[in-house]
Amino acid sequence: MNYISKKTILFVTAAASLLLTGCVKEVFPSNGTLTDDQVKDYPVSMQIDGIAVSMMSANTAGFYSTYGDQTDFGIPSIHLRTEYMLEDIVSVGNRNYNQFNTYVADLYMSADYQYCSYFWACYYMWIKGANDVIGKIDPNTEDAEEQKVLAQAYTFRAMFYLDLARLYLPLENPSETGYQVYGDIIGLTVPKVTEKTTEQDAINNPRVPWLEMYEFILSDLKTAEEYFGGSSDKNYLYPTLGAVYGLYARTYLEIGANYEELEYNTTESRAAYKEAARYAQLAITTSGKTPLTQAQWEDPTTGFNNGASNNSWIWGLSVSAMRIMNISNFATYMAPEATWGYGCRVLPAINNKLYEQIPEADFRKHSWLDPNWEEFRTTGNRTYKYDYKFCGDDDDVANFKSYARPYTNIKFRPATGEISNYAVGSCSDHPLMRVEEMYFIMMEATVKSQNTTQSGITELNLPSAPEQLEEFMNQYRYTDNSYTCEATRVDDFIEEMMLQKRIEFWGEGVLMYDYKRLDLGITRSSSNFDDRFAFDTQGRSPQWNIVIPRSEIQSNAGISEYQNNPDPSGFYANRQ
Numbered sequence: 001m002n003y004i005s006k007k008t009i010l011f012v013t014a015a016a017s018l019l020l021t022g023c024v025k026e027v028f029p030s031n032g033t034l035t036d037d038q039v040k041d042y043p044v045s046m047q048i049d050g051i052a053v054s055m056m057s058a059n060t061a062g063f064y065s066t067y068g069d070q071t072d073f074g075i076p077s078i079h080l081r082t083e084y085m086l087e088d089i090v091s092v093g094n095r096n097y098n099q100f101n102t103y104v105a106d107l108y109m110s111a112d113y114q115y116c117s118y119f120w121a122c123y124y125m126w127i128k129g130a131n132d133v134i135g136k137i138d139p140n141t142e143d144a145e146e147q148k149v150l151a152q153a154y155t156f157r158a159m160f161y162l163d164l165a166r167l168y169l170p171l172e173n174p175s176e177t178g179y180q181v182y183g184d185i186i187g188l189t190v191p192k193v194t195e196k197t198t199e200q201d202a203i204n205n206p207r208v209p210w211l212e213m214y215e216f217i218l219s220d221l222k223t224a225e226e227y228f229g230g231s232s233d234k235n236y237l238y239p240t241l242g243a244v245y246g247l248y249a250r251t252y253l254e255i256g257a258n259y260e261e262l263e264y265n266t267t268e269s270r271a272a273y274k275e276a277a278r279y280a281q282l283a284i285t286t287s288g289k290t291p292l293t294q295a296q297w298e299d300p301t302t303g304f305n306n307g308a309s310n311n312s313w314i315w316g317l318s319v320s321a322m323r324i325m326n327i328s329n330f331a332t333y334m335a336p337e338a339t340w341g342y343g344c345r346v347l348p349a350i351n352n353k354l355y356e357q358i359p360e361a362d363f364r365k366h367s368w369l370d371p372n373w374e375e376f377r378t379t380g381n382r383t384y385k386y387d388y389k390f391c392g393d394d395d396d397v398a399n400f401k402s403y404a405r406p407y408t409n410i411k412f413r414p415a416t417g418e419i420s421n422y423a424v425g426s427c428s429d430h431p432l433m434r435v436e437e438m439y440f441i442m443m444e445a446t447v448k449s450q451n452t453t454q455s456g457i458t459e460l461n462l463p464s465a466p467e468q469l470e471e472f473m474n475q476y477r478y479t480d481n482s483y484t485c486e487a488t489r490v491d492d493f494i495e496e497m498m499l500q501k502r503i504e505f506w507g508e509g510v511l512m513y514d515y516k517r518l519d520l521g522i523t524r525s526s527s528n529f530d531d532r533f534a535f536d537t538q539g540r541s542p543q544w545n546i547v548i549p550r551s552e553i554q555s556n557a558g559i560s561e562y563q564n565n566p567d568p569s570g571f572y573a574n575r576q
Helices: 002-006 036-040 044-054 063-067 075-084 101-105 114-136 144-168 210-228 241-263 266-287 294-298 330-334 363-367 394-403 435-450 465-476 490-504 511-518 550-555
Strands: 009-021 024-034 089-091 313-317 348-350 430-434
Touching: 044 114, 044 144, 063 114, 075 101, 075 114, 075 330, 075 430, 075 511, 114 144, 114 550, 144 210, 144 241, 144 511, 210 241, 241 266, 241 313, 241 430, 241 435, 241 511, 266 435, 294 363, 313 435, 430 435, 435 465, 435 490, 465 490, 490 511
Parallel strands: none
Antiparallel strands: 009 024, 089 348, 313 430
């Protein structure tokens, strides 16, 4: 990990040159490079801003400038990489334009390719940014601004390590043969690097056992909570106390699952699940956030691109035109109404099997174009009528209708609804934590802690998990109060809860962690997936155990070749 401590920090300064690669014209920003020593001269508040900036900029990890990787745009790209490993995003346009096909196909996932190295490169770069801030401020400071900055830095670091732990912890799949997680790596996460880690430490830094890592994450969250000191700040663009409690909830949910699966410790598992529910409650009340309304969800100008336009986002990121390029940002790939980049060519859509399970009473169904929509001229029975909200003027809408296909998503909109000017339309906010997630954490934690669908958590005044799901769906998602959850078994409830969570967080980068934690399989066969990608899994996919990059194995004596996660590349495709 020696290279991390020496890594320079890339700052995107202005849009400049035109580059031509493949079939899509790229507009790429010019870059200025600052060394660590130069960055340390900046005020710590600017360094905190720098972490957020680096999480959502073109060429975040230098993979574009090194490899020509057009998907190098930070954490939104990471979220898409994990989403494409699942079952619900389908390309219904020209699939050859999809820059995420390697993740769809489970190919080139070994230590020798940049596709999995991207996770490692990004997160450890961001961790270094947090470490630099933490190391610069006296921990005993009484300055209110410095305390707030420390709280934010510890929150960032906790989030980064939580994601890394969930990505790299190797979990088995007994239902599948041919892929084995060996005993030497069971329960191991990633190396720990803090503000106190020396160069010598970094070159012999082993993978940390899961419980030690999660205790470290909880320690960071406790420190952040103390530095926030009851702050009432609700600015979604920065870590807040509400975000800290949300991260506590995510963390305890994983701890509960790991105690259950890896340690067979029911007592500790149920205690952790109760803590997950408690902190999810705290995240809701402390943040003061409320679920998206139908109008906010379907808004063609601000839908899922502007955290300030709603009261749902606990935490998110913003990006300016100075830090983007036209084909290296989230909107380019996921907002098909935009006429630049790949989205209008690839047409990211929903798995038709999932869509068919959404009733008309659920307004989230309007996130995707119905195959029988009356405006389609060459498909379906053209009996479905809904006044979808589209971006742009009448000519823009007519143009979109001319190339849109069944199941195409309109959940994600270009910023301000701008479909032509990439410098405006690409500048969309990106959610890191919506309050809706906390409701689903409470449901899962309740049913897991009680091991029954019949009981709630009395000390938290939480009803049973099915009652919680019914209340959420009827209050916030169904327009006619008709939703019922009839699950009487825990497994049946988890299946129903995950159905609703898949619809809720489609495309947002939340779901892979749920699939991996709950040992869920994916079903792509007999759907609108291309035959090349239409494989199913029984339980969790080996692909979700992300492989540590070769550069780390070679530079860190603490991790041998045999202590890496097994290469999952082509595991399913090769069996077809």
